[in-house]
Amino acid sequence: MATSTARVAALPTAELHLHIEGTLEPEMVFELAARNNVGLPFQSVEDLREAYQFTSLQSFLDLYYECMAVLQTRDDFRTLGERYLERAYEQGVRHAEIFFDAQAHTARGLAAEDVLDGLLDALHTGARKGISGGLILSFLRDRPVPEALETLESLAHRAGDLLAVGLDSAEVGYPPELFTPVFARAKELGLRVVAHAGEEGPAAYVWEALDLLGAERIDHGIRSIEDPELIERLRRERIPLTLCPFSNVKLAVISSLAEHPILDLLDQGIMVTVNSDDPAYFGGYLADNMAGLTAAFPSLEESALERLARNSVDASFAGSERKAELHALIDEWASRP
Numbered sequence: 494m495a496t497s498t499a500r501v502a503a504l505p506t507a508e509l510h511l512h513i514e515g516t517l518e519p520e521m522v523f524e525l526a527a528r529n530n531v532g533l534p535f536q537s538v539e540d541l542r543e544a545y546q547f548t549s550l551q552s553f554l555d556l557y558y559e560c561m562a563v564l565q566t567r568d569d570f571r572t573l574g575e576r577y578l579e580r581a582y583e584q585g586v587r588h589a590e591i592f593f594d595a596q597a598h599t600a601r602g603l604a605a606e607d608v609l610d611g612l613l614d615a616l617h618t619g620a621r622k623g624i625s626g627g628l629i630l631s632f633l634r635d636r637p638v639p640e641a642l643e644t645l646e647s648l649a650h651r652a653g654d655l656l657a658v659g660l661d662s663a664e665v666g667y668p669p670e671l672f673t674p675v676f677a678r679a680k681e682l683g684l685r686v687v688a689h690a691g692e693e694g695p696a697a698y699v700w701e702a703l704d705l706l707g708a709e710r711i712d713h714g715i716r717s718i719e720d721p722e723l724i725e726r727l728r729r730e731r732i733p734l735t736l737c738p739f740s741n742v743k744l745a746v747i748s749s750l751a752e753h754p755i756l757d758l759l760d761q762g763i764m765v766t767v768n769s770d771d772p773a774y775f776g777g778y779l780a781d782n783m784a785g786l787t788a789a790f791p792s793l794e795e796s797a798l799e800r801l802a803r804n805s806v807d808a809s810f811a812g813s814e815r816k817a818e819l820h821a822l823i824d825e826w827a828s829r830p
């Protein structure tokens with residue numbers, strides 16, 4: 494029997510693939526535009542929502558970067574982060590590792606530290622309410638490599654406030670290899686490493702992310718299924734893939750949820766997790782993605798949902814004590830059908 498939506502929402506999970514700027518709901522775009530005196534090319538919330546029809550990653554990114562213009566102050570980032578954490582908590586998320594696109598803000602004249610501080614304020618609020626987490630400084634692969642390095646250096650003295658570095662934005666034509674020196678420096682600073690690869694780009698980019706950047710998790714990575722040797726490596730080395738089902742459908746990476754390879758990947762012993770990517774744009778938060786999967790795959794059993802939740806904890810960069818607490822929460826969920 495399909496698991497009820499309420500039960501799915503009660504499943505404790507870790508969210509590992511979430512762009513904080515992708516949680517900017519249309520209502521908040523208008524609220525901040527008014528507060529900060531920023532002009533918008535949309536007449537109303539409904540007008541903006543209607544623009545949420547994407548044909549590719551780039552068609553989404555164009556709107557995603559446009560809407561970000563309303564984020565202006567440390568307080569805006571605190572509010573954005575707090576609202577995400579509240580919604581995520583309602584959907585079972587108890588630990589969140591959050592990407593932020595510093596370059597998208599510094600390019601508009603904001604100070605990277607205001608962005609960082611606002612998001613840290615939000616994480617402190619979240620921690621008091623029972624949701625742990627950290628921040629991932631994500632480099633924009635379609636901007637110059639020296640700019641990524643400058644961004645990293647500008648926050649090097651704040652490395653203790655960061656969990657990891659990542660790589661996102663337009664993928665095809667921007668192979669991970671380009672960013673090898675940036676990631677080498679991040680590792681010197683003691684940061685963990687993740688990278689988007691194999692979303693629209695080929696499986697070869699996943700190999701590069703692993704071998705050249707030292708990625709410990711691959712964000713998306715669904716095109717790995719085209720390369721049996723890569724699948725075997727991901728399985729053998731237990732390299733997590735942070736999958737985002739709604740995102741893949743919305744960005745036309747796959748044609749429908751029922752076509753998503755998540756069950757195949759689980760069956761093949763790959764450490765997959767479910768995440769929301771840019772929930773304000775793609776139709777839902779983490780439990781919405783899980784519920785979507787249970788609807789698309791009637792054969793998806795509770796034991797598989799539990800596996801996905803445990804994978805998210807194991808694939809996270811939480812400390813061993815916090816991981817044990819998160820597993821205990823999942824034990825509780827599993828013992829109370």
Ligand code: HPA
Binds near residue numbers: 692
């Ligand atoms: O899904 C994504 N892929 C690449 N870059 C992104 N930036 C926000 N979301 C994404």
Ligand SMILES: [Zn+2]
Binds near residue numbers: 510511512661689
């Ligand atoms: Zn992403």
